[in-house]
Amino acid sequence: FGMFETMTSAFIDEFPHLLKNRKVLFTAFFCFIEFLLGIPCVMQGGIYVLQIMDWYCATFSLMLLSLTECVVIAWIYGTDRFYKDIELMIGFQPCLWWKICWKYITPVTIAFVWLFSVTQLSPVTYGKYEYPDGAIVIGWMLGLVSLMPIPICAILAILREKGSFYERIKKLVHHTDDWGPAVEKHRVRYLQSLQNSQESLDSVMCHLY
Structure with missing residues (x-):
């Protein structure tokens, strides 16, 4: 579900x-x-189809998707902002342990498991049955098809923006004006928290420079 x-x-x-x-x-x-x-998957040869999906999708692409999600949320979107989002939903911020997990423990663990899986990866088999080359190609295609939308959408978004490459990236990693909760009262609180965070950041930058 x-x-x-x-x-x-x-x-x-x-x-x-x-x-x-x-x-x-x-x-x-x-x-x-x-x-x-x-x-x-439920027909007579379904177990062979399921084995291909499990062999190439569950280990290869799923780990990369999870790692990308952790990096984007923790290091690009920011754990502090994510904390504020959670606080808006449940009424309080999670403990510091979760921030450490999101930024360090979880990405490192996923990367280690993925690298270990890739180094140990071999052509798919089921018992003593060895799959033909065509089935292996299909397996790799199934594993890559879930990853392709990420670079494709990123490239399209960069091409649609104006300015230098750095300016495009800088603009794309910031939230848009319509970002935030859909309910108006929650949206007002959310935008206010963002404004307070920006004012605090500006104050720190003024003291530094």
């Missing part, structure tokens, strides 16, 4: 004018698509 809700919410948040009032219909459509995609 968690993974399914993440996918549907991502589309609904990205296209609210088109899907917000059609959430039930869109969810039903998504369920039907995933039902069709799951049929090959």
Whole structure:
């Protein structure tokens, strides 16, 4: 349920004018698509299909996606801002332990596990059955297809911006004007906290320079 809700919410948040009032219909459509995609896994040779997916998707791409998420949230978006987001939702900030995990322990652990998995990676097998070369190619394609949207969307976003490469990157890593909670009262509190943080940062910079 968690993974399914993440996918549907991502589309609904990205296209609210088109899907917000059609959430039930869109969810039903998504369920039907995933039902069709799951049929090959329950047929007579389904275990071989499932083995390919598990071999190349669960170890290779999933770890890279998790590492990217940790780096973006902890080092680009910022743990302090993420703390404020959580505080807005639950009423208090998490303890310092979580910040240490997000910034250091979790990324290092994921990177270590991924590197170990890659160095030990061998062509997919199931028992004594060895897959043909075509099946191995399909496995790598399945593993890479979930990673491709990240560099593709990043390149498109950079190309659409104006200015030098550095100016484009600097603008893209900052939040947009419409970023924040959808509920108005929560949005006011959120923007106020951002303003206070920016004023504190400006004050520190003035004392430094």
